[in-house]
Amino acid sequence: MQVIAKDISVQFGGFQALNKVSFQAKAGTFSTIVGPNGSGKTTLLRAMTGDLAYEGDISMNGLPARSTKTLELAQIRAVLPQSSTIAFPFTVLELVRLGLTAGLSSTQTDNLEALVHLALNKVGLSGYEGHLVQELSGGQRQRAQLARVLVQVWEPILNGQPRWLFLDEPVSALDIGHQLLIMQIAREFAEAGGGVVAVMHDLNLTAMFSDQVTLLAQGECVASGAPKEVLTDLNLSTSYGCALRTNTPPPFEGPWILPQAAQWRGH
Amino acid sequence: MNLATAYKATLSAPAGDRRAKAAFVRLGLIALLILSILLSLGWGAAGDTDVIGALLAGVGIGEASLRDMTIIWDIRMPRVATGVLVGASLAVAGAVMQGLFRNPLADPGLVGVSAGAGFGAVAAIVLGGLLPFFILDLVGSYLVTFAAFLGGWASTLLLYGVATRGGHTSVATMLLAGIALGALTGALTGFIVYLATDDQLRDLTFWGMGSIAGSTWPKFFAAAPIIAAALIAAPFLARSLDALALGESVASHIGIDTQKMKRIAIMTVAASVGASVSITGGIGFIGIVVPHLLRLVQGPEHKNLLPNCALLGAIVLLVADMIARVIVAPAELPIGIITAVLGGPFFLWILLRNRGVLDM
Numbered sequence: 100m101q102v103i104a105k106d107i108s109v110q111f112g113g114f115q116a117l118n119k120v121s122f123q124a125k126a127g128t129f130s131t132i133v134g135p136n137g138s139g140k141t142t143l144l145r146a147m148t149g150d151l152a153y154e155g156d157i158s159m160n161g162l163p164a165r166s167t168k169t170l171e172l173a174q175i176r177a178v179l180p181q182s183s184t185i186a187f188p189f190t191v192l193e194l195v196r197l198g199l200t201a202g203l204s205s206t207q208t209d210n211l212e213a214l215v216h217l218a219l220n221k222v223g224l225s226g227y228e229g230h231l232v233q234e235l236s237g238g239q240r241q242r243a244q245l246a247r248v249l250v251q252v253w254e255p256i257l258n259g260q261p262r263w264l265f266l267d268e269p270v271s272a273l274d275i276g277h278q279l280l281i282m283q284i285a286r287e288f289a290e291a292g293g294g295v296v297a298v299m300h301d302l303n304l305t306a307m308f309s310d311q312v313t314l315l316a317q318g319e320c321v322a323s324g325a326p327k328e329v330l331t332d333l334n335l336s337t338s339y340g341c342a343l344r345t346n347t348p349p350p351f352e353g354p355w356i357l358p359q360a361a362q363w364r365g366h
Numbered sequence: 367m368n369l370a371t372a373y374k375a376t377l378s379a380p381a382g383d384r385r386a387k388a389a390f391v392r393l394g395l396i397a398l399l400i401l402s403i404l405l406s407l408g409w410g411a412a413g414d415t416d417v418i419g420a421l422l423a424g425v426g427i428g429e430a431s432l433r434d435m436t437i438i439w440d441i442r443m444p445r446v447a448t449g450v451l452v453g454a455s456l457a458v459a460g461a462v463m464q465g466l467f468r469n470p471l472a473d474p475g476l477v478g479v480s481a482g483a484g485f486g487a488v489a490a491i492v493l494g495g496l497l498p499f500f501i502l503d504l505v506g507s508y509l510v511t512f513a514a515f516l517g518g519w520a521s522t523l524l525l526y527g528v529a530t531r532g533g534h535t536s537v538a539t540m541l542l543a544g545i546a547l548g549a550l551t552g553a554l555t556g557f558i559v560y561l562a563t564d565d566q567l568r569d570l571t572f573w574g575m576g577s578i579a580g581s582t583w584p585k586f587f588a589a590a591p592i593i594a595a596a597l598i599a600a601p602f603l604a605r606s607l608d609a610l611a612l613g614e615s616v617a618s619h620i621g622i623d624t625q626k627m628k629r630i631a632i633m634t635v636a637a638s639v640g641a642s643v644s645i646t647g648g649i650g651f652i653g654i655v656v657p658h659l660l661r662l663v664q665g666p667e668h669k670n671l672l673p674n675c676a677l678l679g680a681i682v683l684l685v686a687d688m689i690a691r692v693i694v695a696p697a698e699l700p701i702g703i704i705t706a707v708l709g710g711p712f713f714l715w716i717l718l719r720n721r722g723v724l725d726m
């Protein structure tokens with residue numbers, strides 16, 4: 100079971116944001132899309148989550164994304180946007196409950212309310228149920244939204260079908276401790292048989308947690324494959340337009356990316 | 367469940383869960399509504415009316431004098447029934463609009479229903495006499511009602527058409543187009559008012575400020591099916607409206623067909639507000655203040671918000687009507703003046719108290 104995006108092109112006005120980019124993600128793996136600002140990584144994710152018009156074909160577990168019902172899609176994939184606002188003073192508990200909108204058919208649990216508390220516990224927000232979402236800090240808000248996303252696809256595999264997490268910069272608002280927590284939650288989801296597709300800025304976290312990396316630049320795919328093959332000095336330096344060097348410090352096997360800019364403190 | 371057990375349930379509810387509170391509020395509002403209905407029925411120029419006796423006699427229990435029966439069942443009851451229906455309709459329509467536009471300040475007035483209905487009514491009052499006789503015969507005394515309803519619907523359909531492109535309705539465009547259409551109908555209305563005679567001007571003034579004093583059973587039954595249908599449809603939008611608080615994109619991610627629900631919500635509001643305005647004229651502030659107040663008390667979940675809005679909207683309208691009847695007795699003030707005088711400062715007070723909470 101896979102998510103397959105084939106020859107995706109997206110235009111904003113006259114600007115070609117994506118030019119025939121193809122992408123595949125397998126269930127049971129963590130796939131990450133990286134690239135500089137404006138490379139089209141969020142655009143690619145938003146095409147896959149049905150948020151913008153695109154040319155090409157996208158399928159999820161064999162279902163064509165364009166012609167599958169909103170509710171049916173909601174039962175196999177959940178989406179964490181880059182940032183989200185909520186109108187009206189919802190409590191954290193009420194926010195997370197919204198993840199259950201797709202209903203009973205989207206989980207095997209009888210006790211939906213219990214899921215809400217499990218999810219809040221998982222993202223480290225137990226005890227915040229009664230707080231208004233507006234009162235939370237940016238990072239807490241992002242984690243509350245993640246809890247909402249998690250209850251939507253609580254079981255990574257349901258009725259033999261893998262389910263998917265689409266995460267758009269899930270850790271950009273978080274401190275390093277919570278960055279690791281969130282990446283681990285996503286990693287566990289993938290290891291339990293679900294699929295994770297994430298857009299990331301942090302290349303080191305990407306290298307640590309991803310099975311597969313797709314590097315975009317200027318709306319085109321530069322490279323796709325295992326982190327070691329994609330995150331190379333040459334690929335990164337040309338795509339990001341600055342000198343970057345990778346390293347593999349023990350015991351960590353993956354590439355470790357260090358900026359080699361011309362000037363920093365002490366030089 | 368009685369009030370005491372409902373109250374106990376609010377104390378043992380899990381943190382952040384305001385459903386028990388909403389259930390408690392609902393029971394309280396039902397009690398208040400019954401009280402306001404009885405007060406409203408008992409309050410009038412004709413003293414010594416045996417309200418309870420006449421009410422019971424009306425359903426076949428005991429007997430009451432013909433005078434009391436007439437006062438209660440033919441004069442006060444249509445007025446109270448209209449008040450309940452229109453109050454509920456305006457408050458629920460307000461809550462649905464606010465959910466749809468994700469803005470606590472949205473009001474049915476924004477989507478052009480009120481402006482369109484107002485234009486229809488003004489045109490009917492001033493120019494109605496110019497219509498051919500057979501049409502006047504056909505619609506009879508419903509001319510203003512009918513024209514208002516038609517005006518409200520037409521303007522909503524027009525706005526919906528303007529804001530919809532390639533199967534997607536832009537809520538922001540609809541809001542802005544509503545302002546433009548409001549200005550246009552305002553100008554047209556002004557022009558027709560300019561043509562009006564002195565007698566017509568008095569009718570227009572009263573119509574614009576709203577009143578349930580002229581309520582009759584035929585008028586009530588003309589609007590009741592439409593408003594009732596909208597009130598029954600509204601709770602089915604609850605989950606979608608909750609989801610929409612997260613924005614259209616997230617709402618569709620969690621399984622809501624946003625285009626379909628926008629269409630249903632807009633049509634529901636247009637029908638119910640159009641029907642309300644057509645029988646009572648413009649009554650402001652109920653659509654903004656009632657949902658807002660309830661959201662502060664019990665949270666924004668629409669499943670509980672919408673029914674409680676209906677109850678509180680009805681109560682507020684009945685209370686405002688009672689004030690309108692006594693404040694310059696034996697004359698009566700238009701009810702729109704009362705709701706605005708009470709609603710305006712009250713709304714400001716809510717805003718000042720909750721500045722932090724309102725920021726989105």
